[in-house]
Amino acid sequence: MKEYTTELIRNVALVSHGSGGKTMLAEAFLHVSGATTRLGKIEDGTTVSDFEEEEIRRKLSLSTTIVPVEYKNYKINILDTPGYTDFVGEVISGLRVADGVVVLVDSVAGMEVGTEIAWDYCDTFKLPRFVVINKMDRDNADYKKALASVQEFSPTRLIPVQLPWGEKAAFAGVIDLITMKAYAGDGKTAEEIPAEFKDAAEEAQMALIEAAAEGEDTLLEKYLESGALTPEELLRGLRAIVRSGAYIPVFVAAGAHEKGVTPLLEAIVELMPSPADVAPAVAKGKGGEEQLPATDSGPLAVYVWKTTADPFVGKLTYFRVYSGILQGDTRIWNNTKETEERMASLAVMRGKEAIPQKVMHAGDIGTVAKLGATNTGDTLCDKAHPLTLPKPDYPAPLYRVAIFPKTQADAAKISSSLTRLTEEDMTLHWFPEPATKQTVLEGMGDQHIDVVIRRAQTKLQVGLNVEEPKVPFREGITRKGDATYRHKKQTGGAGQFGEVWLRIEPLPDEDYEFTDELVGMNLSKSYLPAIDKGIRATLANGVIAGYPMSNVKVIVYDGKEHPVDSKPVAFEIAGREAFKLAVQQAGPVLFEPIMNARVTVQDANMGDIISDMNTRRGRVVGTESDRGRTVVVAQVPLAEMLRYTTILRSITAGRGVFSMEFDHYEMVPTHLAEQIIAARQKELEKEREED
Ligand SMILES: Nc1nc2c(ncn2[C@@H]2O[C@H](COP(=O)(O)OP(=O)(O)OP(=O)(O)O)[C@@H](O)[C@H]2O)c(=O)[nH]1
Ligand SMILES: [Mg+2]
Numbered sequence: 112m113k114e115y116t117t118e119l120i121r122n123v124a125l126v127s128h129g130s131g132g133k134t135m136l137a138e139a140f141l142h143v144s145g146a147t148t149r150l151g152k153i154e155d156g157t158t159v160s161d162f163e164e165e166e167i168r169r170k171l172s173l174s175t176t177i178v179p180v181e182y183k184n185y186k187i188n189i190l191d192t193p194g195y196t197d198f199v200g201e202v203i204s205g206l207r208v209a210d211g212v213v214v215l216v217d218s219v220a221g222m223e224v225g226t227e228i229a230w231d232y233c234d235t236f237k238l239p240r241f242v243v244i245n246k247m248d249r250d251n252a253d254y255k256k257a258l259a260s261v262q263e264f265s266p267t268r269l270i271p272v273q274l275p276w277g278e279k280a281a282f283a284g285v286i287d288l289i290t291m292k293a294y295a296g297d298g299k300t301a302e303e304i305p306a307e308f309k310d311a312a313e314e315a316q317m318a319l320i321e322a323a324a325e326g327e328d329t330l331l332e333k334y335l336e337s338g339a340l341t342p343e344e345l346l347r348g349l350r351a352i353v354r355s356g357a358y359i360p361v362f363v364a365a366g367a368h369e370k371g372v373t374p375l376l377e378a379i380v381e382l383m384p385s386p387a388d389v390a391p392a393v394a395k396g397k398g399g400e401e402q403l404p405a406t407d408s409g410p411l412a413v414y415v416w417k418t419t420a421d422p423f424v425g426k427l428t429y430f431r432v433y434s435g436i437l438q439g440d441t442r443i444w445n446n447t448k449e450t451e452e453r454m455a456s457l458a459v460m461r462g463k464e465a466i467p468q469k470v471m472h473a474g475d476i477g478t479v480a481k482l483g484a485t486n487t488g489d490t491l492c493d494k495a496h497p498l499t500l501p502k503p504d505y506p507a508p509l510y511r512v513a514i515f516p517k518t519q520a521d522a523a524k525i526s527s528s529l530t531r532l533t534e535e536d537m538t539l540h541w542f543p544e545p546a547t548k549q550t551v552l553e554g555m556g557d558q559h560i561d562v563v564i565r566r567a568q569t570k571l572q573v574g575l576n577v578e579e580p581k582v583p584f585r586e587g588i589t590r591k592g593d594a595t596y597r598h599k600k601q602t603g604g605a606g607q608f609g610e611v612w613l614r615i616e617p618l619p620d621e622d623y624e625f626t627d628e629l630v631g632m633n634l635s636k637s638y639l640p641a642i643d644k645g646i647r648a649t650l651a652n653g654v655i656a657g658y659p660m661s662n663v664k665v666i667v668y669d670g671k672e673h674p675v676d677s678k679p680v681a682f683e684i685a686g687r688e689a690f691k692l693a694v695q696q697a698g699p700v701l702f703e704p705i706m707n708a709r710v711t712v713q714d715a716n717m718g719d720i721i722s723d724m725n726t727r728r729g730r731v732v733g734t735e736s737d738r739g740r741t742v743v744v745a746q747v748p749l750a751e752m753l754r755y756t757t758i759l760r761s762i763t764a765g766r767g768v769f770s771m772e773f774d775h776y777e778m779v780p781t782h783l784a785e786q787i788i789a790a791r792q793k794e795l796e797k798e799r800e801e802d
Contacts, residue, residue, distance in 0.1 A: 112179070112459055112466045115186040117387045117405050117474040121379055122188045122431070124175075124205045125800065126233070127215035128225030129194035132245045134160045134172055135189045136366035139181040141298045142373050146461070150369065159462035160191040164569060165562055173562055174199055175205035175417065177429065177460050177476055185380045188476045194225045196768060197556035197756075200505050200538030208431040208502050209417045209478060212240040213375075213385035216364075218252035218278075219262030225767045230264070236503075239354050239384065241362055243375065247275050247282040247367040254278060258361060264738055268358050269324045271315055273374065274308065275363040277521060284362050285371040285472065289345055293608035298373035319345070322358050327349030335576070346381060353382045384431050386474025390502075392433040394490070394498040401498065403434035405473040405592055411435030413443070414490040414500040418535050419585045422570055429460070429484045429682075430491065437471040437722045444494035448484045453492065455480050479571070486534045505537040507772045508553035509754050512560055513581065515550075517574030523549065528573040532563055539563060543658065545651070546583035546658050556756040582750040584787065585702040585776055586660035591616045592697030596689035597671070597682050608673035609681035610634075611642055615697055618664040619628070625649060627667040634670035641679035642686030649687050654694045656701060656784075656791040665690065701779040701787060704727040704749040708771040709742055715739040716763045723762060728780075 125133040138158045142150045151157035156167035160176045172193035174620045180187045190205040192198075205213065212233050216226060222307055233240050246297070254275045262269050274286040276293055280704040284295040286308050290300035304312050324334035324347035334340055340348065352358040362378065364371035386405035394401050394412055403412050417429035430437075437443075439457040457467040458478050471477045485491065514529070516522035529541040529552065539555045554560045560577065568574045597610040601750075611634075625643045629636060643665075650660045669683075708729070710720050714736075720743050721731055729747030735741075752771060759767045779787065 112181070112468065113186075114468070114470065114472070115475060116472050116583050117407070118385050119185050120188065120472070120474045121383050122208060122210045122385055122474070122476060123379055123383055124190040124192055124202075124209035124212045124238075125215060126192050126202060126206070126212055126226070126229035127194050127245075128217070129171060129196075129219070131193065131194055131215040131217055131226070132366045133191050133215055134158050136213075136243075136372070137176075137178045137189050138364045138365065139297075139369045139372045140187070140189060140376060140534075141371055141461075142461075143299070144180050144182050146181065149356075152367075154653045159250075159464075162463040165565055165789055168289055168410045171195060171545065173201075175201040176462055179461055179466075180376065181379060184474075184593060187376065187379055187534065190476075192229070193284075194229075195503075196225055196228060196559065197215070197363075197554070197559035199228060199555060200536060202229055203503050203505055204430035204537065205233060205440065208234045208414065209236070209238060209388055210250035210389050210474075211379075212242050213240045213379070214242050216242055216249050216257055216261055217249075218244050218254060218257050219249050221257040221650075222264050224768060228768060239356055239357070240271060240380065241353075241382075242361055243362045243364050243371075244275070245364050245366055247278060247363050248280065248368055248370070250279055252279045252282065254363065261361075265359065267356065268322070269350075269361050270319055271361040272319060273362050273371070274312055275309065276305070276313055276771035277303065282365055282370060285376055286312050288312060288319050288351070289342060291316065294374050296370040298371055300415065311793055319349070320485065320631075322352060323348030325357060326355075332379070351497070354384050354388065355405075370518060390670035393499060394638065396496070396498050396499045396587055403498075405434060407436040407473050409434035409473065410496040411437065411443075411493045412500060413437060414499045415485055415487055415489045415491065418485070418487045420531055420535060420570055422572075426458075427480055429476070429478050431476045432471050432473050432701050434473050436473065437477070443491045444490055444497065445482075445485050445488035446492050446499055447496045448486075450484050452482050452485055452491070454482070458606060459527060487537060504553070506770055507557065508538065508540055509769065509771060510556050510560060510579050511551050511553040511581070511753065512577045513547075513549040514552045515576045517576055521574045524571070524573045525575070528571045528575075528777075531571065532567060537565070544580075544583050546585065549580055551580055552660070554576075578746050579753060581754075582703060582727045582748075582780065584656065584658040586655055586658050586701050587661075587662050587700055587778075588615060588617050588694060589698035589700055589778075592693035592695070594689045594692035594696065595669075596685050596692060598678075598685040598688065600681075606676040607678065607681040607684075608671075608672075609669035609678075609685035610668060611682065611685040612665045613642075613686070613693060613731065614668060615690065615693045616664050616666075616799045618662045618698075621664075622661040623702050624664040625667075626664070629667065629669065634667075634672055638670070638677070638679065638682040639667065641682040645683035645685070645687035646690045648683075649690055655699045656788045657795065658701065658791075660694070673795050675731075701784040702776040703779045705746050705774050705777045706749050706752055706771040706797050707774045708747050708752065708755075708769055710745070710767060710769040711740050711742045711761065712735070712759075712763050712767040714739060714741050716767060717743065719762050720759075720767070723758070748777070748779075749773070 178189040190204045192202045276283045335597045364412045391402040410434040485642040490500045492498045595612040600607040729745040
């Protein structure tokens with residue numbers, strides 16, 4: 112592959128709802144540009160972009176793949192993102208390094224929820240975008256209806272730059288309103304617009320010229336005076352309104368049949384910005400913020416947007432050079448990890464194929480193998496000029512499972528494997544949950560977790576089982592309690608003796624406080640640490656249901672000791688038992704995590720969502736309206752939300768999305784708490800029998 116300088120590079124992400132045809136469009140780009148001799152198929156598992164075993168098995172994309180397309184003198188780095196909402200983290204990572212986006216809209220389904228989510232992220236990253244009404248060959252294709260559904264959603268005006276040349280089986284290609292030519296099939300050659308489309312094309316071109324004239328004051332003046340623009344002026348104006356985000360141009364295609372594909376490539380190089388045309392990246396440097404225009408002469412600033420682990424290749428780091436020029440086989444400074452890395456040789460990936468590169472210019476996207484410490488989100492730079500590029504926000508996890516190793520050998524590898532997997536995937540998290548003594552894995556949905564478990568098996572050779580996780584309840588008290596306990600044991604020679612008198616009270620703002628009000632000589636203060644230790648151990652393991660207890664203040668106010676038999680261990684036991692007795696008097700309760708949830712659905716589903724929330728002990732705090740959708744805001748116990756991704760999918764036929772984050776702990780209603788305590792007591796009994 113040639114070396115491409117900044118102006119000749121385009122970084123363009125493809126986004127849409129699942130199955131919008133992104134991977135096939137990328138495949139068609141490669142084929143028409145001559146990079147491949149055969150057009151792969153999703154059904155045969157032969158596309159360049161969906162090369163991972165799991166992608167082939169499921170016939171859909173699971174991660175963002177990079178597909179460089181060489182067209183004319185340009186290189187278009189296509190970022191093919193997954194559409195299934197569980198993998199939204201990959202979309203965010205892809206958009207982070209894109210300068211423009213092609214949004215695919217199915218000609219039958221129109222705007223869909225996955226498209227809406229991706230659209231909102233394009234707004235977050237302020238990316239100029241194209242809309243492509245795709246799959247125009249489908250039986251029920253309806254260009255006008257699909258376009259209207261996008262316009263209804265988009266606050267930005269849409270402007271067609273092409274018209275479909277027929278529809279459904281009669282879809283022959285595209286009629287281009289810039290050149291006023293028709294392009295049949297893959298669109299490599301231009302021809303006259305067929306007579307029956309002439310009037311429609313002329314009318315549509317007027318609208319296009321009017322929009323393009325807004326791009327520049329001089330163009331607007333000329334348009335107002337003469338009512339026309341030359342093709343060059345039209346293009347110039349169009350470029351301005353697309354890059355500024357004033358308008359979104361609309362195209363048509365049938366990617367899988369390669370129809371409309373060349374005109375689309377042409378539009379990408381003509382209208383989408385090069386890395387040099389976008390606002391400079393802003394990095395944190397030693398002296399504050401630094402603006403980094405994409406030039407080879409700037410300070411080196413490289414952002415890592417993706418990392419993969421492969422049993423054969425090892426670790427592969429995907430980066431974008433924001434500023435400066437990157438050479439292979441050198442040393443580089445990882446400013447995030449504050450460590451130097453040895454860079455092996457550089458490559459450009461085309462799906463799974465690595466194409467070696469000597470250098471990468473500012474703005475380009477490439478890979479390097481076998482970096483030790485570097486992970487997704489890190490910045491690589493010159494040690495003498497340390498810089499940190501910002502990492503995007505990823506959504507909080509929505510779905511959690513408890514993880515168990517399949518075998519003893521798997522148990523030994525579990526934490527290192529989970530750490531590796533979570534380093535690769537910014538929406539995946541794991542942690543040991545002390546409250547339930549389970550290993551928890553959190554992600555965006557059941558499919559996400561399922562894919563991760565399979566990757567653990569195939570890539571890291573670690574077998575994992577998954578179970579519904581326990582809820583991390585907490586124990587607490589509601590009023591004061593008071594108790595005394597005497598521990599006395601006489602076995603042969605030395606005995607044990609310790610007696611503790613204590614009070615406990617609720618402590619709203621702190622987990623635990625231990626004090627004393629000892630006066631006189633009944634109990635020496637030197638035994639207090641032992642008492643404290645006994646109570647702390649009990650707090651960790653809980654008193655009523657086996658969950659950790661918190662928000663308790665303990666006041667030891669008296670006790671008794673024995674000149675010979677008193678020793679710390681005796682007070683540890685006495686403290687523990689006195690504490691347990693006090694808890695029983697102090698109105699012990701269970702607390703549960705309450706989440707703030709935002710559920711976004713079509714207006715028609717609002718009633719169902721609210722009544723379902725009521726059955727989940729949720730409190731609807733309010734509703735907001737957002738472009739034809741309703742956002743239901745609720746506070747709801749985590750215990751009721753463990754499988755909400757699936758529930759929501761079934762209530763809304765896949766058209767709803769939600770987000771949630773932990774907010775606070777609240778008391779579990781008595782009747783439920785009783786059930787949980789009884790279940791835990793049974794479990795404990797069983798454990799005791801097994802021991
Ligand atoms: N009729 C028709 N079918 C298409 C077209 N493009 C893709 N398809 C089919 O639609 C399905 C999904 O295509 P993909 O290219 O995998 O879509 P995608 O957007 O990459 O899907 P995800 O990766 O799951 O988000 C496959 O069965 C394709 O064969 C098209 O232009 N016309
Ligand atoms: Mg795909």
